[in-house]
Amino acid sequence: MPISFSADDILEIAQQIEQNGLNFYRAASNAAVGIEANKMLSNLAEWEVAHEKLIRDMRAVLTSDQKQPTVFDPDDEMALYLKAMASKVVFTSKMDPVEMLGSNPSLLEILNIALDRERDAVSFYKSIKEIVPVSMGKDKIEAILLEEVSHVDIITKLLAEI
Template identity: 40%
Template sequence: MSFEFNADEVFEMAEQIERNGAAFYREAADTVTGDPEGRGFLIRLAEMEEDHEGVFSEMRASLTDEQRAATVVDPNDDALDYLRSLADTRVFFQRQIDTSSMWEILKAAIGIEKDSIAFYLGMKDMVSERRGKEKIEAIIREEMEHIRLLSHELMARKGEQG
């Protein structure tokens, strides 16, 4: 079955991914001992994820009726349930993550952020211009900023690699 998603559906998933990301970074921060700077960095990332959730929520609220309109008849919300399951499992939770060191946490986080971008790129192809494709591009730019920050921190800790 083929679906065309609207921007409203994708923003709902973006909000969930950001909630999942905040939880991941907070849990990772709880495992970091003896590295207050690393713990603080992870907490700041969690706060950024929460801020991004707010940004995406505002962007979602600003969508036009056309951008919110259902694209297919889906009385059981199967398409939305599919997207929700992808957001909940594929981006932040379907992998074993070594939280024994900041180096490993940062490497895993970069991979996770790349997965989220891949998810959004795939979703962008399923959202037409009139349904808000440019809004999905804004999500991708936000996630690319996460990778930049994580990569910078990883390089600053190069001597800590295991």
């Protein structure tokens, strides 16, 4: 059965991903040993807060017309891809951050998990950027995408230092 997406549907998925990322980084910050590691993970958590707020604000100003399906997906390809990205690959509510981290995770383990998830977030935002019209905040999705890319860069540099 074909599925159509609205901007609101897509932004709702993105908002949940940011909330789940926040939960992960807060748990990682609590598990991290050392002030510098804790501060860095807390900063990543705060960025997720800002992203979630931006997406929430984008959703709040959508008109009723903009909440109507605008992306027709006759073969369910985009629907399946976005749902897979949101439910299994990127930070998800089904993944308990404490379980993801295990007991007494090293900073190296935390950063490797975070790097994988941030890369997946980049892929997700690249995908939705292509289907969100300019009039519905494509530039804001691009800004979040660039932030996620900067997270990948920061984490990659931190891993190189370890």
